[in-house]
Structure formats: C-alpha cells, structure tokens
Amino acid sequence: MERSRSVLWGWAYIGGLLAADEFGLAAAVLHWPSAIAVAAVLAIAGGVAAATIPRRWRRGPQPTAWVTAGAIAALAVIYLHARVPQPGPTDISRLFQPLSESSNGVTAPVNYLVGTVQGRVLTIPRQSRADTARFELAVEEFERRDGPLQTVGGRLYVKVPRVAAADVLPGRTIAVTGGLYRPRRPANPGAFDFSAYLARRGIFAGLSADDAEAIAVLDRAIAPGWWQLRRRISSAFVRGVESPRGETIASVTLGRRATDLPPEVSDRFIRVGLAHVLAASGFHVALLLAAVLAATQRFVRSWRVGIGLGVLMLYAGLTGASPSVLRAAFMGAVVLVAMAGDRKVNAVGSLLLAAVLLLLVNPLWIADLGFQLSFLSALGLLVTVEPIAWWLNWLPVRIAGIVAVPVAVLPWVLPLQLHAFGVVAPYSIVASIITTPLVILVSYGGMLGAAAAAIWPVAGSAIAWIVQFPTLMLLGVVSWLASLPGSTQALGTIASWHMGLLYLAIVVIWQFARVRRVWPLVLFLAIVSVLVPVVVARATLQQVAVLEAGREQVTVVRERGTVAVLVDVAPERGNDDEAVERMRVRATNVATYTVLPFLRQQGIDRIDLGVALSPEAAACWSEIAEEVAVGELWTEPLAVGERFALGDSAIAVRQVEPLLLSMQLGTASWVISGDRLGDSQCRSRSLQAAEVLDADVLLWTGSPIDYDWLRALDPEVAIASARSVARCARRQLYRQATDVLWTGRDGALLWTPQGGWETFRSREAIGD
Numbered sequence: 001m002e003r004s005r006s007v008l009w010g011w012a013y014i015g016g017l018l019a020a021d022e023f024g025l026a027a028a029v030l031h032w033p034s035a036i037a038v039a040a041v042l043a044i045a046g047g048v049a050a051a052t053i054p055r056r057w058r059r060g061p062q063p064t065a066w067v068t069a070g071a072i073a074a075l076a077v078i079y080l081h082a083r084v085p086q087p088g089p090t091d092i093s094r095l096f097q098p099l100s101e102s103s104n105g106v107t108a109p110v111n112y113l114v115g116t117v118q119g120r121v122l123t124i125p126r127q128s129r130a131d132t133a134r135f136e137l138a139v140e141e142f143e144r145r146d147g148p149l150q151t152v153g154g155r156l157y158v159k160v161p162r163v164a165a166a167d168v169l170p171g172r173t174i175a176v177t178g179g180l181y182r183p184r185r186p187a188n189p190g191a192f193d194f195s196a197y198l199a200r201r202g203i204f205a206g207l208s209a210d211d212a213e214a215i216a217v218l219d220r221a222i223a224p225g226w227w228q229l230r231r232r233i234s235s236a237f238v239r240g241v242e243s244p245r246g247e248t249i250a251s252v253t254l255g256r257r258a259t260d261l262p263p264e265v266s267d268r269f270i271r272v273g274l275a276h277v278l279a280a281s282g283f284h285v286a287l288l289l290a291a292v293l294a295a296t297q298r299f300v301r302s303w304r305v306g307i308g309l310g311v312l313m314l315y316a317g318l319t320g321a322s323p324s325v326l327r328a329a330f331m332g333a334v335v336l337v338a339m340a341g342d343r344k345v346n347a348v349g350s351l352l353l354a355a356v357l358l359l360l361v362n363p364l365w366i367a368d369l370g371f372q373l374s375f376l377s378a379l380g381l382l383v384t385v386e387p388i389a390w391w392l393n394w395l396p397v398r399i400a401g402i403v404a405v406p407v408a409v410l411p412w413v414l415p416l417q418l419h420a421f422g423v424v425a426p427y428s429i430v431a432s433i434i435t436t437p438l439v440i441l442v443s444y445g446g447m448l449g450a451a452a453a454a455i456w457p458v459a460g461s462a463i464a465w466i467v468q469f470p471t472l473m474l475l476g477v478v479s480w481l482a483s484l485p486g487s488t489q490a491l492g493t494i495a496s497w498h499m500g501l502l503y504l505a506i507v508v509i510w511q512f513a514r515v516r517r518v519w520p521l522v523l524f525l526a527i528v529s530v531l532v533p534v535v536v537a538r539a540t541l542q543q544v545a546v547l548e549a550g551r552e553q554v555t556v557v558r559e560r561g562t563v564a565v566l567v568d569v570a571p572e573r574g575n576d577d578e579a580v581e582r583m584r585v586r587a588t589n590v591a592t593y594t595v596l597p598f599l600r601q602q603g604i605d606r607i608d609l610g611v612a613l614s615p616e617a618a619a620c621w622s623e624i625a626e627e628v629a630v631g632e633l634w635t636e637p638l639a640v641g642e643r644f645a646l647g648d649s650a651i652a653v654r655q656v657e658p659l660l661l662s663m664q665l666g667t668a669s670w671v672i673s674g675d676r677l678g679d680s681q682c683r684s685r686s687l688q689a690a691e692v693l694d695a696d697v698l699l700w701t702g703s704p705i706d707y708d709w710l711r712a713l714d715p716e717v718a719i720a721s722a723r724s725v726a727r728c729a730r731r732q733l734y735r736q737a738t739d740v741l742w743t744g745r746d747g748a749l750l751w752t753p754q755g756g757w758e759t760f761r762s763r764e765a766i767g768d
Contacts, residue, residue, distance in 0.1 A: 005061045005062075005065045007352060008069050009065075011352070012070070012072040013072050013356055014076075015073055016042055016072065016073030016075070016076025016080075019038055020080045021080070021367045023038050025081045026081075026084060026196075026200070026366070027084070027196060028084060028086070028196065028199035028204065030081065030086065032081070035078060039073075039074035039078055042070055042073040042074045043073070046066055046068070047066075049066040049070065050064070080366070083362075083363050083364060084199075084364070085200065085202040088153055088154060091152070091154035091204060092153070092154045092156060095113060096113075096205070111182045111184075112180070112182075113144055113179070113181075114145045115142055116177045117142050117156060117158075118142075118143075118218065119139040119141075119156065119173070120138045120140070121135060121170050121171060122137060123136045123227075125168050127260035129263045129588070132159050132160060132162055133161070133162045133165035134157065136156065136157060136203065137155065138156075139152050140152070154205070155203045156203065156206065157183070157198055157205070157206040157207070158178075159206065159207070159208045160209045161209070161210065161211070164214050165215065167215070167217050169222045170227055171224075172217055172221065173217075173219035174215050174216065174217050174218060176215050177209060177214050178207050178208050178214055180205060181208065182205060183198050183199075183205070183206050186747075187747035188594055188760060189597075189602070189760060190598045190599075190601025191598075192597070226318055226320070229318060230254060230258050230318055232454065232457060233250065233253075233258070233460060234258045236449070236457040237249045237250045237446070238259065240460070241471075245471045245472060246464060247260065247262065247265070248261065248442075248475060249445070249446045249471055252277060252474075253450055254318055254450065255278070255279050255280030255319045255320065255325075256279060257322075258319075261278065269478055271487050272425055272427055272482050272487055273427065273428025273429075273431055273432070274478060276377070277435070277439055280324070281325065281328060281377075282331070282374060282377065283439075284315075284443060285315065285325065285329055285331075287443050288447060289312065289332045292311050293308065301339065302340065304336075305340045308336045309333055312332050312336075318450075323358060323368055323374065324371060327351075327355065330357070330358070331347075334353075348383065351378050369416075373416060376412045376413050377409045380409040380410075381408055381409060384408035384409075385401075385404050385408040388407050388408050389401060392404060402433055402437075405432070405436075406428065406432035407429060410428065415494070415502040418494045418499070419495075419496065422494075422600045422601050422602075422603060423489060424488075425487065426487070426489055427487055431477075431478070431481050435477055438477070439474065441470040442467055445463060445466065448463055490599060490602075490605040491603045492533070492601060505522050505525075534603045538603070539561050541558050541560070542558065542665060542666055542753055543558040543752050544665060544670070545557075545598065545749070545750050545751075546699060546719050546748065546750075547594050547598060547743065547748045548721075548743035549721065550723060550744075551586075551722070552568060552569050552586065553674055553701060554595060555672065555699065556595075556598065556604075557646060558604075559646050559649050559665060562646050562647035563604055563607050563609070565595065565609070565610050565624075567595070567610075567611070567621065568612075568613035568617055569583065569587045569590065569614055569620060570614075572616075584619045587616060587617060587620040588619060588623050591621075591624045592623060595620070598748075605628060606629045606630075607628055607629070608631040608632065609631065610630045610634065612635040615637070617635070618635045638659065640653055640654070640656055649665055650663070658673055658674075659673055660673050666753035667753065668697060669695055669697070671697070671698050673698075673700040697717045697751075698718045700718070700720060700721075702722030702742055702744075704726045705729045705733075710732055710736065711736070715738055717741065718739070718741070719741050719743075720740070720744075724744055724745075741759065746759040746760070746761050747759060747760035748760040
C-alpha cells in the first residue's frame with residue numbers, strides 16, 4: 001500500500017507538469033490566472049478520484065492518497081509556472097520595449113537594433129549548417145550605432161561566421177558587432193519554436209553578424225570547465241583520423257556536444273532512426289558501467305561501487321550533464337548502491353524516482369524532448385524487453401537480446417515522435433539490429449581512446465585510428481540504409497489527445513493481462529487511427545498554403561492527392577562570390593527550416609510538381625530532393641504558354657516579365673507573381689495580361705502595384721509573401737475593398753474551399 005501510494009504521487013507530479021506544459025504554462029509569458037485554473041481542475045480531479053476509484057479498486061490507494069495526488073499535481077503546475085525564466089530589469093531584451101510608429105499608424109515594438117555587445121562567453125562555439133558558429137554570451141554592455149553606451153545584463157544567443165569565432169572560448173570577454181533581434185515565434189506549421197527553446201534557457205534576445213571580423217577579443221582569460229577535457233578528447237580523435245570519422249567517434253562516445261559533426265552525417269542517422277547513437281544516453285551509460293564492473297571484478301565491493309560512482313559522475317560531466325544522461329547515471333548509481341547493500345532493485349520505481357528528482361531540480365525539463373524520449377525508452381526496456389525476448393526464445397540468446405531491445409522501445413517512443421515530428425523511420429528496427437555490434441565496438445573503443453587522450457592526446461589519436469575501421473563500417477551501413485527508398489515516411493503530426501490515447505492503450509496492455517491477450521487488435525486499431533486520416537487527406541484535400549519565408553515566396557498546393565510546390569528566392573545584391581554564397585545559404589535555409597518541416601507536419605512524402613520560379617531557387621530544390629521524392633521538377637526558365645498538370649487543375653504561365661502564373665483550384669482562381677508589379681517597363685504587358693485574367697486571389701511579393709493593373713485584375717483577396725507590404729499597395733487594395741494578408745504579419749496562410757482562409761498566427765493586436 002505504501003509503495004502504490006508513493007508511485008501514485010510520483011505520477012501525479014509528472015502528470016501535473018505535463019498538463020502545465022500542454023496548456024502553454026512553460027512559455028516565457030507568465031499568465032497566473034491560467035495556471036491557477038489548471039491547478040484547480042487537477043485538484044478537483046483528485047477529489048473526484050478519491051470519491052470513485054477506491055470503491056472499485058479496494059486494494060489500491062485510499063481516498064486521502066488520491067486527494068493528496070490531486071494536490072501534488074496542482075502544486076506541480078504552480079511550481080513549473082513559477083520556475084519559468086523571466087527577463088530581469090536590466091536584461092538586454094528590455095531594449096526592445098520602446099514603441100515606434102509602424103507603417104500603418106499603429107504602435108509596434110522595436111524588434112531589431114544594430115550595435116556592439118560586450119560580454120563574457122558562456123559556451124563553446126558550435127557549428128551551424130550555414131558555416132556559422134553559435135554560442136551564448138553573458139552580456140555586460142551594449143552600444144547602439146550612433147547611440148549611447150548602455151549597461152545591460154542577461155544572456156544572449158550569438159550567431160557569427162565560423163571564421164569569426166576562431167578565438168571564442170568560454171570565459172573570454174569579447175565585443176560583437178551585429179544586429180540585435182528578438183527571437184520570433186514559429187510562423188509556419190511544423191516549424192521549431194526556437195524562441196521558446198531559448199526562453200527556457202533564460203535567453204530572450206539574439207545577435208547575428210555577417211562580418212568575418214565582427215568579434216574583437218578584449219580579455220583572453222578562459223574559464224576552466226568540462227569543456228576543456230571534452231575539447232582535448234575530441235581534438236585527439238579528429239587529428240587521428242579523417243573527417244567525418246573522427247567526429248563520429250567523438251559523437252558516439254561523448255554525444256553531439258563533444259564535436260561538430262557534419263550536418264549531412266547526423267541527418268543520415270536521424271533518417272534511419274539512429275539519432276540516439278549520436279546522443280549520450282542510457283545505452284552508453286550501461287556500456288560504461290558494464291565495462292567498469294568487469295574491470296574491477298577482483299576489487300572489494302566498496303571499491304567497485306566507489307569507482308563506478310566516480311566514473312558515472314565523470315561521464316555525466318564530460319557529456320554536458322544532459323537530462324537523459326543524468327537519468328541514466330542516477331539509475332546506474334541506484335544499481336551500484338543496491339549492489340553494495342546486496343539488495344534487489346525495483347527498476348521501474350527507480351526510473352520514476354529519477355524522473356521526479358530531476359524534475360524537482362528543473363521542472364522545465366518536462367518540455368525537453370530528449371528527456372521525454374530517454375524516459376520512455378528506459379520504461380520500454382524495463383517492461384517490454386523480457387516478454388519480447390521470451391517470444392524470441394527460438395533465437396540464440398545474444399541475438400534475441402539485440403532484436404528485443406529496438407522492438408521493445410519502438411512502441412513507447414513512436415507516439416511522441418509522431419506528435420513532435422510527424423515522421424517514422426521504417427528501417428529503424430533493422431538499422432538498430434545491424435548496427436548494434438558496430439556501435440558497441442565504436443563506443444568501447446572511443447571510451448578507451450577518451451581515457452588515453454585525457455592523459456596523452458597522441459595515444460588517443462592512435463586508438464582513434466584503430467576505431468575508425470568499425471566507424472567506417474557504421475557510416476557505410478547508415479548511408480546505405482538512408483539511400484533506400486522510403487527510409488523516412490512522413491505521416492503528419494498527431495494531436496496531443498491522439499498521442500495520449502495511444503499511450504493509454506500501451507499502459508492498459510502493460511498493466512492488464514486480459515487486454516494483453518488481444519494486443520494485436522489494439523495494435524491494429526492504433527495503426528488505423530494514424531494511417532486513415534493520412535490516406536483520406538491525401539486523397540481528398542484541396543489546400544493552398546502560403547508559407548512565411550521572409551523575402552522568399554513558398555506556395556504549397558494540394559489537389560486531391562497531387563502536390564505542387566512553388567519556390568521563389570529573391571536575388572541578392574551584387575554578383576561577387578559572397579553574394580552568391582549568401583543567396584545559396586538563403587535558398588538552403590528555406591528548404592531546411594520552412595518547406596521540409598511543413599511537409600513533415602502535413603504528412604507529405606512526395607511532391608508531384610516542383611517549380612523554381614527563379615534561377616536562385618534551384619539550390620532550394622537540391623536540398624528538398626534529398627529528403628522528399630520529387631516527380632516533375634522544373635528549374636529551367638519558364639516560357640509563356642507552359643502548363644503544369646495538377647490533378648484536375650493546372651498551373652499556366654501567362655507572362656514572364658513580370659512573371660505571372662494562373663491557377664484554378666475549386667471555385668477560386670489565382671494569379672501568382674514572383675516579380676514587382678509596378679515597374680514601368682513591364683506596365684503595358686502586365687495590364688494586357690490582367691485584362692484577360694479573372695482572379696479571386698492575388699499572390700505577390702508585397703511590392704508596389706500599378707494602379708491600372710490592379711483595377712483590371714480586381715482580386716477579392718491579396719496575399720503578400722513578404723515581411724511587409726508597400727504602403728501605396730495596401731492603400732490601393734483597401735480602396736478596392738480587397739482583403740490584404742501578408743506572411744510577415746499573419747504567418748503561414750492556409751486556404752481550403754470549405755474553410756476559406758486561416759492564419760497561423762493569431763490576428764489579435766494586429767491593429768490593421
């Protein structure tokens with residue numbers, strides 16, 4: 001009875017934190033009325049449970065335990081909301097508070113400032129995709145361009161060219177010149193909420209610089225820390241073997257924080273469902289602990305426990321003390337303590353205790369996807385491996401164990417993966433079975449090399465040279481699996497309630513023997529609940545999505561099973577190599593951070609028609625085609641009269657200069673332009689084309705529009721793929737009673753024949 005009551009209270013605390021996160025109470029903006037309301041509902045739920053459940057579950061917790069559980073859940077909500085980081089009175093983000101008048105006569109906060117920031121480096125710079133480096137800075141001063149020097153505080157997210165961060169190390173005082181900005185909330189479905197991620201780390205502003213000489217080192221003193229040993233080990237590995245083998249050994253051994261693994265390599269591991277191999281996790285802790293216990297067999301028990309605990313602490317520090325590693329280290333410590341006292345370990349109870357203690361230290365970890373996946377993976381291993389291994393008793397014991405582990409973990413993590421990413425890796429079980437022996441070899445070799453490199457880097461490099469051979473085999477297997485058709489399948493994200501129902505089914509099967517007998521039926525119903533909406537949407541959905549991509553134009557059209565994507569990338573000023581590289585980076589970013597996340601969220605794994613509306617967009621399509629199958633891809637210059645079939649509809653090229661496309665979808669007719677519509681040299685051709693077009697919707701770049709052209713076209717709705725719309729264009733459109741929407745203000749815009757227009761961002765406080 002005492003144990004069941006403790007378990008109930010532990011789950012009540014975790015459930016309260018999950019409820020708070022689901023209702024947005026882990027966000028940076030405090031809203032105590034909502035927190036109190038959620039807490040009250042949970043407290044009432046505890047009272048209802050106390051009045052009903054003990055009558056049916058007589059051997060379970062007593063009514064007072066259920067009332068206490070409700071109170072614990074309610075307090076968990078309040079505790080999490082109280083722990084949400086807030087900018088201090090001198091935080092650098094406070095510089096955005098003054099208001100200025102916007103172009104439509106409405107006051108709006110300043111979101112971008114140019115100047116120089118001085119502060120102390122907190123983290124080692126990490127490489128980003130666009131050959132940039134990112135790190136965190138403890139801010140001390142800010143000098144606005146043509147403005148006074150101000151004393152400020154807080155933390156700042158900094159992104160600079162990689163070459164500029166060569167001398168940036170933790171503890172050094174530097175000055176960075178660039179653009180100070182307020183991180184924006186996601187503007188497209190499926191986009192990562194980077195502003196919320198930074199807010200949970202206590203960061204409410206960022207600074208971006210393009211100049212290779214943007215950083216000046218003012219004080220070269222460094223702060224000692226685990227990063228030095230981590231850097232020493234990873235540097236020894238990288239010197240010992242060629243890239244990316246050295247970086248892969250470091251990542252498999254110490255996690256991705258240890259080194260800058262090339263993005264294309266990490267992407268392949270993610271695509272085949274092996275992301276956990278590159279992240280320090282319970283698997284690595286288990287291997288390390290097993291090696292330590294095997295190496296200390298001749299020692300007395302107290303020495304074995306002491307050495308084991310010391311190694312666990314060392315490994316947790318080296319890997320950056322992530323929540324997943326701390327959870328695994330805690331459970332390893334429980335095993336060692338139980339071994340010292342010659343006691344049995346309640347594995348599930350230890351996992352629950354580890355989760356509760358970690359979430360007491362930092363309740364915001366409840367929103368950390370790594371923590372969630374680590375906890376669920378461990379739970380799946382503890383409760384599911386044994387029955388699956390029993391079903392596989394016809395195999396040799398070692399092989400049955402290798403097969404049982406990924407099979408046991410998959411059902412516990414798959415609902416969360418679908419909720420967060422909307423994709424599955426069909427080959428993940430096969431990939432795990434094939435690569436497990438190689439991962440074990442690389443992990444043990446990397447651990448031995450790390451120990452050697454800490455003492456003598458040359459020895460670490462020599463060991464890395466030996467370990468490169470299984471690493472090369474691992475990289476080859478992963479590359480081969482990633483190249484197979486269907487290595488990643490987009491099913492679309494599922495709602496929170498849907499994920500909750502799937503986990504409820506899993507828990508019921510786990511806890512109740514009667515239901516366990518019909519688990520194939522439950523599994524079938526779960527699969528149907530995920531696949532049927534995807535199949536129906538692909539076959540029947542008519543939708544146009546205009547995505548927010550800054551200066552770029554991205555339109556996704558779905559016409560009853562057929563998908564077309566139109567991309568236009570604005571040209572960069574200048575023709576030098578730097579301008580070409582900036583344009584390529586912008587095009588790649590559009591694919592990586594706008595198009596692909598939206599396709600995953602929508603469950604689109606094939607594009608039937610891809611069109612580059614400008615030559616600059618070709619780089620975007622090369623990135624998209626690596627992950628999504630593309631049927632017909634058109635990157636050549638468009639010609640008048642060309643038609644692209646789209647289900648029962650078609651996209652026709654009406655004019656090239658300026659570019660005009662027409663499309664009929666359902667009862668709505670569209671005109672799409674990728675060029676300026678007010679240029680005098682194109683006025684006559686534009687006007688002539690507009691007179692023969694019938695447009696319900698105009699999609700353009702937000703630039704000025706010729707008045708006669710607009711009057712001839714007379715659209716009902718005008719959509720601008722732009723951060724802002726030219727004032728004269730808005731004035732003309734309003735005069736014609738045309739509704740005006742633009743992605744910079746409204747975020748992504750979704751249209752369906754039944755529901756009309758839906759904006760991704762709230763229309764509150766737009767003031768238009």
